[in-house]
Amino acid sequence: MSLDAAMMRATAPAILPGSGGLRGALSDLFWRKPKVLLLLMLLPPVLWLGIVYIGSLFALLAQSFFSIDEFSGLINREFTLKTYGDLFQAANLDIILRTVTMAALVTLASAVIAFPIAYYAARYARGRWKALFYLGIMLPLWSSYLVKIYAWKLILAKEGILTWLLAKLHLLWVLDAWLSLPIVGGNSLSVSFTGTFIVFVYVWLPFMILPVQAALERVPGNLVEASSDL
Template sequence: MRRRRGLAALLGPPLLWLVVAYLGALAVIFATAFWTTDPFTNLVVRTFTLENFREVGSSTYAGIIGRTLLIAVLVTVLCVVVAVPFAFFMARVAPRRFRGLLLAGILVPLWASYLVKAYAWRTMVQSGGVLDSTFGSTPGYGLAAVVLTLTYLWLPYMVLPVYAAFERLPESQLEASADLGGRPLTTFRRVVVPSLLPAIAAGSVFTFSLSLGDYIAVQIVGGKLQVLGTAVLQNITLDLPFAAALGTASVIIMVLYLLAVRRTGALDNL
């Protein structure tokens, strides 16, 4: 009993901070989304209205939300395509003495400045940059550049859970599949893939959510591309309630995504 009281006293302040600072901030954003702005003074008027959400549902902003979702999905898919073979090599092919170095190679970019990495990709995709000089063409600033940059930025968040899944995969299951006559492709489809799906879903929580809310990389390599984050940034000083409505839309999208991911058991891998 004393241990439980001591644990409750220890966890009380962090839980209180979570409720006040995190959930409280979300509640304020949600409430602000139902207010309006005085067109002459740009001051927030605490009058209930649904006009902000009607405007969010307009064709202009629906297109921006759809484009943002497309970017998040493309980044997540590319991260999976790159992470699975790389994690397999790290966990199953590379000698054990080199695995720590490979794992460090994945983690080190996370310590580098976000802006440095984003501006590095800006110099790579620009006309006359590395891609143009090497391959004779470059996507330039725009959707493709944003997808490539965000894939590079968030790839470690996909590699790490997939690598852990490969590490946990029992060798006996692979041997049993081979003993029963399973070909490599059959073993991969029926044994490996079911073991990887929760890890991939867990990694996608990071890649999808981080891509959904990013606006800095978009400003650096996106040219005139508009996404949900840049729309919030542009409206936050002129029309705070509308910016809050856009932010609420992104929160709703992530809640729906997390509910879908939860059914895969991926949240147990976080």
């Protein structure tokens, strides 16, 4: 290599010269080390998840080893297993049994209702119909949880629109007969096991439809046709 060529190469500008200022330095750093940019982008949600969510769960777990003074109602911050021992009382065991039973029934009913809806949306809905599907599924999620609960409480009450409709159709005796049943009935549909079941299915159904629909869209259509021959 001649001396002139070596001097020209030494004095030639870099392919990617560094930018000036703090903004340019940060841009160069993120370009050369993309993992640093990824770390900075993941840091806020990880801190939120770790401190606010998981931290609150650990705080709740720590407080579960405290007890409440039955006379003053104040928290006694001494390590004890009294709270866990209270779980095995008859009243608490009944609450746990009813909660687990309700959760299982709501999950099963949501799966049965969600699958045909999700299958139609994944296989047949196109264009505007698919947009209407997403709108109909997401619309209940736009209101708060408490608003939906109170709205259903009014709908299912004795003075609600459902009782009025059944009275107009001369079917109020069906509701009265159902409410007279020992487990699923009650004084009113809004406070009965049946009413609670209906509300929970309504609240959690979108969370069952959307994942099932997304999973069905990833299944190739030719596999579905081939499975029909088996």
